Amino acid sequence: MFRSSRVALAAAALLGVAASAQAQSSVQTYGLFDVSAGQFQNAGATKVRRLDSGNLSTSYLGFKGTEDLGGGLRANFALETFFLADTGGASRVPGVDVFWARNAWVGLSGDFGALKLGRAGPPLFVSTLIFNAFGDSFGYSPSIRQYYNAPYGTPLIGDSGWNNAITYSTPNVGGVSANLMMQLGEGAATAKGRNVGANVLYFGGPLALTGAWQQVKAQGVLGRGIAAFPGFQKQDAYQFGASYDFGVVKLFGQYGVIKTDAFTDVKVTNAHLSASVPIGNGAVLASYGHSKIDTAGVANDPVSKMLTVGYDHFLSKRTDVYAIYMNDKYTRLSTGNTFAVGIRHKF
Template structure:
């Protein structure tokens, strides 16, 4: 792990774990995962009231998994990974009630050092990986501004922003990852709609990542199509979201480690296409993020700021979000953290959250 920010891991290492299958090279089966728990207060924008909580997944969502491989000869391995989210605060399966058991990953595939890796099943999307490895608070759904701007909904009463539609993992998908050439890796994903007689209900996307010494960069794209109403969207009954036909998203990110500080930057555009029957029109989301990780003692100070604008044909809102955290390593597998998150959307009261927690990897 990076000496500057061990809990986050090296960017290249995270990408390798999620894509290349490099961690599956051993024979047999491995049990692995992490447990993350924090205590703090949460207030969402516009709610006015704060909830004091002891919740799972402050810095990262808790998960456990079983993975393994078999050497088939000629440089080829059969691989599998069954990976489940869970909640340490109540012992329940999934990120929320109703979430499937192996919602993080559930695939079987083939890996070859010369030809790449093919995975079939439920796969983490390349777009999600590009989102989390180029911001200092990675995939925190409690304290990471980039995750909020990308994967969580937001509204101010006149405009509704659905965030990325289709979740961070896709069912019924094929994921292909190329071998790494000089630090460059490409990943492509396609999710079948499984709608008999109609092939338009589908998802596809991909990313390119490049790591060379202290420098890293990525470019990601995805598109989700719908025949009638959005699938994988729990809030599809929102009147500002009805009539969705397609969503496209593109994102770029860079990072550079100057040793005394590691800097991150991201830019993103998401367009949710709405049918002409909805007078509010298409939803357009634009945002950017800058952040830093500064090594201090056995840990790192993490700081990030994100600015965004969401608009339709009727109105718009702006969003300013920042987070500050300190993550301290007790060992190679256990860290403690303290974090603060602030979120302001035009026209409504700001939200903010704070907490202290512990994370253990096994």
Template sequence: MNRKLRRAFPAAALASLCWSGHAAAQSSVTLYGDVDAFVGAKKALGGQTAWMVGNGGATASFWGLKGSEDLGGGYQAVFELESYFSVQNGTFGRFAGDGFFSRNAWVGINAPWGKLVFGQIGPLYWNSTIFYNPFFNSFVFSPAVIHTYVAVNGQGVGGGGGEWSNAVTYSTAPYDGWQLNAQYAFGNAAGEPGQNKWAGQVQYRGGPITANVVYQQLKFNSVPGDFASSVPGLSTQSAVQAGATYEIGAVKLYGQYQYISNAIAGGGYHVNFGQLGASIQIGVGTVLMSDGMSKSGGERDEFRNTWSVGYDYPLSRRTLVYTAVLGDHATHFSSGYTIGGGIRTLF
């Protein structure tokens, strides 16, 4: 994605609606989102080629509402409601069974001491995955997203990239470029007190450098007790990821490393993943490059390599056209690929 457009995302808004009277200066609601579609061909690992109109080649299509109310003394009530949709067929969600506000649905307090929110919230691990690779949150062309959340051979993290339901997230106020985040999700199931998810993150933003380290531990994917359906015998998954970016003029460099440990009765296995990427601004357009590799160890021995090359061309501050190609190779599967071109516009 073009870096100028990325800075506008997702803050770009079509409308800002305010209540009348005294509250008009203190409360606001904003409508925003993006629409993204592409035409191309995809051959999944071990599958056959399909020609298609697809959704979210550059960024996942969604719309949202967010608002705040000034409570005085540096305190604000805040909320966010965001819904994914598939532009090629008009359905809501990213896949069958996705909730209506599947991207975010939370309410909370923004205060001098930080921000505390409750509801369905994007995982800290997901934020680390998308911000430290040049293809951002694309499930179509981002090697980092695909290896982490659309994994084969049991190599990825749990949760499928979906938001954490029944969650609480606390973020400190930024201090000299540093920020701490903590997240906990309840299982919300009677008789399952040990079923939970939790994560912690340290972030830094200063000058040309951004960096973060995030750790998460999962006891289930979507509902308590569902781990066995994905990996038989799996009881706990722990994962740590570090990411960094560095800007040098027209070039932005990206790097990520993650280690995933899966605890299984009588044994287990782990996965190492690394990704290197770059975005290079050439004139008004931007060339994107990324290569990611995963290697399993312990009870499993599998390898996967995925690479992508793309080009973004902005038509305006909010709209760009893009093209990209991805190659995918993994143990036990014939090779896959995706090629396509599309348009993405913010509102």
């Protein structure tokens, strides 16, 4: 009887240790579906009626985990793939991305902040998506499109995700935090060197501010390639952003400059204003973007003007439906008009 009790106690102790170890480590599966249908038309292009994936938010599937190493130190990872919900393809654009192209990193975090090694989003992209009403919308946000996704030739090199990257994030002190990132060029034929980026973020009640900068010498999968700028040496970009939540409306503003050093220097100036007005279980969204391209020695340089308005209605915390209108103008090209409705589901 005594021996049986000892065995039972030992088993209980082992189970307790196992439960404790399991509690110290966790892995989550998560993701997002975004599908919209309508008439899509970029500036200078014909009208196309289609079903599209990832226009308001890029569709993706992800896995992330954390392990408590003790003393406030944790090991973390994220592994995420884009997918096209309309075709099942694993990419943002058909046939462009590798499978784990959204995030693929491992790192440590603690009182010192967080360190990540692997593919991740650069600080300038993070600041761009936070400080506009349409977030990271590659299809509808003037801010994202004019920095990263204009079909007639976005000027930014480097993409919204950097490979071979080392990222450090500081702790949040009084609402202020910062991120520093370096991407190693690793001698690639499409690299003149390494990429470096940084941002500073402040969140204090209704007010939020950011300043971001990056210097790019290696191109990414999307965006412009360095071959588009003969004699390319480097590209510097900086951006300032602010938002203020008045309750009845949240306003956003961004101003940024992209300078490309090549045989012919190119300077792009971007300015964006947007707003989110809460109504019932949703919000009316509006955003305007103005992007001016100045090429050395060239007169009558082009200007991009985009206006997007829409309504986003939440059916639950995880599911929303939306309607969008976008007007896209570019110098010497015909105007594009997009009308779309869609559904987005997070899990």
